[in-house]
Amino acid sequence: xxxxxxxxxHLITATGQRVTLRCSPRSGDLSVYWYQQxxxxxxxxxxxxxxxxxxxxxxxxxxxxxxxxxxxxxxxxLSSLELGxxxxxxxxxxxxxxxxxxxxxxxxxxxxx
Amino acid sequence: xxxxxxxxxxDSYEGQEVNITCSHNNIATNDYITWYQQFPSQGPRFIIQGxxxxxxxxxxxxxxxxxxxxxxxxxxxxxxSDTAVYYCLVGASGGSYIPTFGRGTSLIxxx
Numbered sequence: 160x161x162x163x164x165x166x167x168x169h170l171i172t173a174t175g176q177r178v179t180l181r182c183s184p185r186s187g188d189l190s191v192y193w194y195q196q197x198x199x200x201x202x203x204x205x206x207x208x209x210x211x212x213x214x215x216x217x218x219x220x221x222x223x224x225x226x227x228x229x230x231x232x233x234x235x236x237l238s239s240l241e242l243g244x245x246x247x248x249x250x251x252x253x254x255x256x257x258x259x260x261x262x263x264x265x266x267x268x269x270x271x272x
Numbered sequence: 273x274x275x276x277x278x279x280x281x282x283d284s285y286e287g288q289e290v291n292i293t294c295s296h297n298n299i300a301t302n303d304y305i306t307w308y309q310q311f312p313s314q315g316p317r318f319i320i321q322g323x324x325x326x327x328x329x330x331x332x333x334x335x336x337x338x339x340x341x342x343x344x345x346x347x348x349x350x351x352x353s354d355t356a357v358y359y360c361l362v363g364a365s366g367g368s369y370i371p372t373f374g375r376g377t378s379l380i381x382x383x
Contacts, residue, residue, distance in 0.1 A: 161315065161317070163315075192370070201374070201375050202359075204372060215370055247313065249315045251371070257366040259306050259321060259361075259363060259364070259365045262318070263315025263316050265315055266313070266315055268313070
């Protein structure tokens, strides 16, 4: 158990819908990362937050957004969903921004039908 | 960011030692080498990290030659449960570092 909690574990929704994925980092970790993993793209970095502020952006679509709350949990919002958004979404956390060791949650499997 | 190259896949048998080599020719002075393991449908898990020479923990050993342009992850006496994807990452801790994963090496351990 990494100490990073993601909910829900599975999510099935229709095209055009909006969903919210939730992540609780390890106790004491200030940095949260979001990744998308699909079969054809591998593990892609989406966005990073550190202590409530956006820190870095990767290959995140404009239809996707995220935030980190004062209690340090984070949410990833995915809207206008397309079939191609079906993937595993992982959250990771680390103590500080830029740590070389990150701790990953078990992921949320999103299926868009 | 140092680019890494590792084999796409490897096969082994239970009880054998497995060595996975990662090339990182443009590694910077402050960069560390970090390996993660990922089982199907699970998040990656940190397994070992090193800067130079040899590092060993309860899971694996990491060998880094003097020029640091490559590294080798060694898994002793693998079992079926070691079947996973192994990722090699290179970077220095600091504000702008983001763990960036390539395709990794898919290790399949056969009975």
